[in-house]
Amino acid sequence: MKKINFGFVGCGWIVQKTYLPILKQMNEATLYSVYDIDEEKAQKCAVEFGIKQVFHSVDDLLEAPVDAVIIATPNCTHEAYARKAIMKNKHVICEKPTVLHTSDYEQLQEAAGKQKCLFLPAYVNRFRSEIMELHKILNGGILGNIHTVEAGWIRKCGYPSLGGWFTNKQYAGGGVLVDLGPHILDIALTLFQNRTEPVKATLETWYKNYDLSQVKNYSAQWYDGDKGLHYDIDVETSAFGKVIFTGGKILNVRLSWNAPVEHDETYFVVTGEKGKLIVKTLFGFSTNRADELNRIEVLQNEGNSTTIVFDDVAKEQMKSFNRLCKYIIGCILKEESPQEITDNGRNVVKLTELLYQNEKAKRGDMEVF
Ligand SMILES: NC(=O)c1ccc[n+]([C@@H]2O[C@H](COP(=O)([O-])OP(=O)(O)OC[C@H]3O[C@@H](n4cnc5c(N)ncnc54)[C@H](O)[C@@H]3O)[C@@H](O)[C@H]2O)c1
DSSP states (O other), X not given: OOOEEEEEEOOSHHIIIIIHHHHHTOTTEEEEEEEOSSHHHHHHHHHHHTOSEEOSXXXXXXXXXXXXXXXXXXXXXHHHHHHHHHHTTOEEEEOTTOOSOHHHHHHHHHHHHHHTOOEEEOOGGGGSHHHHHHHHHHHTTTTOSEEEEEEEEEOSSOBSSTTSGGGOHHHHSSSHHHHTHHHHHXXXXXXXXXXXXXXXXXXXXXXXXXXXXXXXXXXXTTOOSOOOOOSOOOSOSEEEEEEEETTSOEEEEEEESSOSOSSBEEEEEEEETTEEEEEEEOOSSOOOBSXXXXXXXXXXXXXXXXXXXXXXXXXXXXXXXXXXXXXXXHHHHHTOOOHHHHHHHHHHHHHHHHHHHTEEEEESOOOOO
């Protein structure tokens, strides 16, 4: 059987927590090489996971017989690494928010097409059980024509390291909208059938002032990545977006790292001409859940209602990374380009850019909820 040689550009928190342990278990994958700006970390990681080679530069890594690279570095570096990798005929799996500008995304997509390699946004939450079920239900046409989607990911205290690169605009490209936003927008945009172009987009954002002596207490309890206070904190911590598409379809998005709530939650409320579907869940690794279970409720206008419950919530995020890795391997082995995911990835970047163009920024915490 042909084995796929994976190279890792960046071996930080997400790579060590998910891709490396998962791909190590998969017969079709070889953990071939790693490059990280922090060479000591790369060396340690190579020893821990049995990665064959550590490289001193991304160019060296790309000269090696690597079939696919997983890019998981600070957001501002994704575009240049993806471009280099594609030009060396490597399949590219790029962590969210992929890139920050639509024009860059389109160039990468085109280059990947020419070089006959994948350019795949790693949208893991598509592979969650309740999200796969959501699509199955909607594909059956139970809601009729869908006109409104409300979606959100709200955390009580879930900064992925306050004061690290995630909360600095130069490195991250933005705040919660580029961190949690891509996961939500990727799914939300696929819920409208025959979705058209946005005609209006508005974004309200909140920028908090910090007591820097307390910074360590603000970080998410599950994130043990870069804990240092290295950079200015200059990105939005909460964001409300509203998008109107031609034909009047509406998307409302709410995102926060620090909302005035007791528990973290992720939700989708999908309304169509025949009823409503509600997904109540929690993406990511937070354990601050309101409910022990994830649920889908379907409420039909004629009065019928159904609830589907998903247990095993603690393992769901790792299961979805597992499915993502299998999916990546399947695409590479079958030489199949995942057109829908890649095209939707472009729409996510485009909408994010549009929302930021129409941003109305405020100081402080998100007060309404
Ligand atoms: N899909 C998800 O659920 C998920 C979760 C967390 C993070 N992410 C994404 O994954 C990426 C990495 O996030 P993380 O949490 O692992 O961050 P991290 O800070 O833990 O890891 C980033 C790694 O990149 C290295 N690095 C920094 N600058 C570099 C450069 N110029 N070249 C090479 N290496 C460099 C760092 O040394 C570090 O090891 C981000 O884009 C983030 O948005 C996705």
